[in-house]
Amino acid sequence: MEVGYDRVQEVKKFDESKIGVKGLSDLGITEIPKFFVHPPETLSNLKSSSNCTGIPIIDLSNINSDRPKIVEQIRDAAKTWGFFQVLNNGVPNTVLEDTIGAIKAFHEQPVEAKAKHYIREEGRGVMYTSNNDLYRSKAACWHDSLQARVWMSPEPAKAEDIPAVCRREVVEWDDHAKKVAEAVMGLLAEGLGLGAGKFKELTFSDARVFVGHCYPYCPQPDLTAGITSHTDPGIVTVLLQNQIQGLQVRHGEEWLDVKPLPGGLIINIGDFLQIVSNGEYRSVQHRVLANSNNDPRISIVMFFNLAKWKGSGYYSPLPELLTPQKPAIYRDFTMQEFNQNFYGKGLDSKSLIDKIKL
Template identity: 75%
Template sequence: MAAIDDNSGYNRMKEVKKFDESKIGVKGLSDSGITSIPQFFVHDPETLSDLKSSSSHTATIPTIDLSKINSHRPTIVDQITVAAKTWGFFQVINHGVPILILEETVNAIKAFHDQPHEVKAKYYKREEGKGVMYSSNNDLYRTKAASWHDSLQAWMGPEPPEVEELPEICRKEVVAWDLHATNVAETVMELLSEGLGLEAGKFKELTFSDARVLVGHCYPYCPQPDRTMGITSHTDPGIVTVLLQNHVPGLQVRHEDEWVDVKAVPGGLIINVGDMLQIISNGEYKSVQHRVLANSCKEVRISVVIFFNLSKWNEDGYCGPLPALLSPEKPPIYRNFTQREFVENFYSKGIDSKSLIEKITIHS
């Protein structure tokens, strides 16, 4: 990308660097009362052309009630399997986490982002993969246009940070949420595993919940929501994602070539399939595009996401479709790939959709 982007002498990289080094994030920009967004946040017309949800009908992601997981398990396995194959997204209710914990978690992440930027600045950095990091746009230097969100990230496994490294204002809640969300994820993974005809404990045995990162996103009010995005369209790279959000809207999921608004169900948690699970299931489960619109509400949108990833790769250093799911009738549709390929693909560019899957698909 050229340093100077147009004839007016606008130097994008200089402006990006200045914003990054100020450590104020988009929350700081929003709180300052700006009425127009900096140019490096403006997305191209193609991205902005379909910002409204295109759904003419009232489609919504499936909601699955886990309260009868013991008495009606086969039914719930069927529901989750269908949702993961057709939508790639679903909400779970009666998942065992008290409503109070959900509220405390959202409030604690909001409290972190509401602090003066001088207080948050000591966590502001760009060293991903371990510890605790606060930043605006983890792909700020790799993407064509920045998006309107800030994030607090904590790598909770396999080597969690020292508790003192977590910001005091949300420390207790982050540690508790990691535990609760992991329990929900492992329950869902058991059901997804059974849906493929595998033993319930197979995904846990394969370390599908050991490597995980907790991200507390803040989407503050944006004065020009029709010129930028909250987060651009992408798929998640890992196994599954557990999302807790407040009531401020914005999340959209791509379904049957339309953008569908995801409405928060009180007490619900949103689960979605990642690219890695699509690959491991040999295409049975679908990782789908989703995005967040820039926030036009005066109230901030908060979402707390935990991404669950594979922690131990095969002894030969490769990963691919699970051999137990392959047969002469169902040959692999993806080739095996290395951890290095996976990491380099994610960190070499802006957030995007399915680029790894496209690279490793076997074309007959």
């Protein structure tokens, strides 16, 4: 950085303006602020390096009649990819379109309308902000987010706290995403040789966080990222997005672009599920490129985590999956350790897994 440049002050000034990157984009800026510029080692490999056609696509239309086949497909995708896209998932297209439209409408409001929701306080029921890890990361990313902790958090969102422009759609999406996640979790559990209801019994779908991301037009997309490479910390993530590409998934040593399919929902495995499955399922790195399109990229993410920890206060690989031939490869960990690892730094990949691996 140039002499006299005060990064901390510039970040603080941006945050206190509550303008977000959407506001900067709407101002017609031609250069991004310096604290959004990423180091050369991050920028050097942002292009897709794979000719692969994409992540596995799984049709759930015959989830009952073809269940063994679908269980096998999902098990294989979770073991080898950590990502897959589900079609015929039971959610009407009108709901998908309305949810995307409502989040887009929220982000396209005037700055003063959004600013009253802008707050930077982890654990709040509803929070609108730019870069959840703005003060913890080495470089900011080009996205804004509306977050709602819709269930089982220290301060869960009240429906009346969700901005009116998208309130109905957020509440409705929570219900639909939960049904999809529970159906997929049942298949994932069966893929481990467990009962279909095992993950629901363990409250793996009871703690949910809704996040509506907006990736507006970026005038210098080669200098920054939409979201840097990371793995998700929880059980599974359900992703709904509009038709503007940007998501990339790491598969082996390659990065590949993920093409959103009409009516499709993307599911990915989180670090927590990798741990409790004793490494049978894999969380994998993914990232989002800065948006070079004039239209904003909208993505709606629902993170699922367990609500009730075991009575001992510790969690570890599920005992049902352990044998003398396949002993635990991760040690016990606590909720406090889990939370401190996530909130104590910027986004990263598998840092908790690395810490607790035996």
